[in-house]
Amino acid sequence: MNPSFHDLEIFSAVARHRSFRKAAEERGVSPSALSHALRALEEKLGVRLLNRTTRSILPTEAGARLLQTLEPAFHDVSLALQDLRAMQDTPTGSLRINMPRPAARLLADRMARFVLQYPKVSLEVVTEERLVDIVAEGFDAGIRFGDSVAADMVSVPVGAPQRFAVVASPEYLSLHRIPEKPQDLMRHACIGRRFPSGRRYNWEFENEETLFTVAVSGPLVLDDDDSMIRAALLGVGCAYVYENLVEQDIGQKRLQPLLQNWVPGECPEVCVSDLAHGFSDTQAAKRSPNIMANWLRAANHSRTFRPSFSKLRIAR
Incomplete structure (x- = not known):
């Protein structure tokens, strides 16, 4: 009867470490269990694989030849199993x-x-x-x-957190007083947002960690950021959008940020x-x-x- 893969792994561990104790620690079993398994393997093969003394454990000639053959084979098996696990861990589909x-x-x-x-x-x-x-x-x-x-x-x-920004074009602000607090927006033309649900969005602000909203009004209500930014660039009024959407326009002075100490940030979440x-x-x-x-x-x-x-x- 051929030895099992498990039996050959035990022999390899003991022969590599030249110690039942170290091999047992690697395998998570007792040294006596390894010694018993190794004797059973030698009886099954009909050949002595290890010379044991009170001070050392050394492979016999037959054991050394077997170990030399097993080590690269175990390495190949380990690589094959890693490849299999990698295939299982790789997401596929749509x-x-x-x-x-x-x-x-x-x-x-x-x-x-x-x-x-x-x-x-x-x-x-x-x-x-x-x-x-x-x-x-x-x-x-x-x-x-x-x-x-x-x-x-x-x-x-x-x-x-992602910051919001209230912005308006220099042309619009040349004709209107720059708002100093959110309530001043009630006297400005503000580009509104309406969600697909039909709900009108009230602009959110923050004062000493207290959130409050302002129900702005204006001549134009839109449902997407790109259109709102375009309208602000054309001087229609003030827009309330995510800051990173208008960073380039602000940097190139096409839009001016307003009420920067009042706009809150949101914590991104999934x-x-x-x-x-x-x-x-x-x-x-x-x-x-x-x-x-x-x-x-x-x-x-x-x-x-x-x-x-x-x-x-x-x-x-």
Whole structure:
């Protein structure tokens, strides 16, 4: 009867360490158990593999030849098992994400890096402003503003706070007094935002860690950041947007920031619900949510978007 792989591993460990005690520590068993297993192996093979004395353990000629053959074989087996685990740990399949256009713009670089890092994942991004039913419309995940997150989702911080900015063009400010406090905006033309739900957005401000809102008004109400920024550049009025969306315009003096000591920051968060739904029963499936979450954490550095995820999965 041929010896088992386990028996050969025991012989290899004892021969390498030349010590039952050290080999036992490596294998997590008692020295006596190893000694008994090795004697059984020698009886099975009909040859002595180790010379044992009270001071040392040395391979016999037969044992040395066997060890010389086993070591590279064990190494090859170890590499093969590592490759197999790597295959199990690599996410595969498709991932469809629905998100607002500003989120897609802010995360474009990170999405490109994600597909380069995980080439077996097909990532499809659909941008629109309306709040779709992610599952009903065939999406695997959705990025949402924090106040659009369903109450049953779990929030996970993924980055540093993202600042807002109130901005207006120099042309507009040449005709209107610069506001010194948020309440002054009531006398200004403000570019409003209405969510797809129909709710009008009140601008948020902060005073000594106390948040409050101002119900601004103006001649124009829009539903996306790009249009609001364009309107501000044309001198329509003041706009309230994420600061990183207008950094270039501010740097080139096309827009001027206002009320900088009053605008709050938001802590980016990823909101996750039912992560394991739809996954195959593999280690890759179980680890994929963590991989995607880590991707989002890396995407949310010092100036980023605040996303939230629902029904995140990578389906095989």
